[in-house]
Amino acid sequence: MEMDDVRATIARVAAERGASLSELSRLLGRNPAYMQQFIERGSPRRLSEGDRATLARYLGVSEAALGGPEARELVAVPRVDALASAGPGGLVDDDRGDGAMRIDGALLRQLRVRPGQASVIAVAGDSMLPTLADGDTILVDGGDRRGVSGAIHVVRHDGVLLVKRLARVPNGVELVSDNPAYAPIRVDGTPDIVGRVVWLSRAL
Known part of the structure; x- marks a missing residue:
């Protein structure tokens, strides 16, 4: 999945849940601007595996939707x-x-x-x-x-x-x-x- 799609997914699902990007940053134990920089500036280029797993659980989406590998059947x-x-x-x-x-x-x-x-x-x-x-x-x-x-x-x-x-x-x-x-x-x-x-x- 393209990282632009990942960023769009996070922004959309977070908005649907009423969660701000700063809240997501705090959830990850990062500085308040971390997720805003990721989504708007592309920094970092990719989420770490730990951050991706945490966000996926919180947002109720698969890790694959956030750039992780497709789950095998x-x-x-x-x-x-x-x-x-x-x-x-x-x-x-x-x-x-x-x-x-x-x-x-x-x-x-x-x-x-x-x-x-x-x-x-x-x-x-x-x-x-x-x-x-x-x-x-x-x-x-x-x-x-x-x-x-x-x-x-x-x-x-x-x-x-x-x-x-x-x-x-x-x-x-x-x-x-x-x-x-x-x-x-x-x-x-x-x-x-x-x-x-x-x-x-x-x-x-």
């Missing part, structure tokens, strides 16, 4: 209370939620994932190395259960959540690991696809 995405196995074992999926991970709404839109169909799951094992590592957190689009060949999916198999690539074969699919040390798992018929993996978070 954070979406609470449920954690599935099970580990998605990228190895030979895994935990039985009991379909309970375990808290939530807050993800930028802009990222979900970019990935074309609807918030109500998203979930996050922790990865266990090394069968998807180097793509996915033990401890990674994956974002799963539960709205995409098409089973695209070659894409990474979370699949429920024998009561366990597995994270694998799908490979179409006659009369079924194979659950394929990126780590060549692990053999494909044959699934006859239609696999129980939880969703497609669209994003990962990894600690350095």
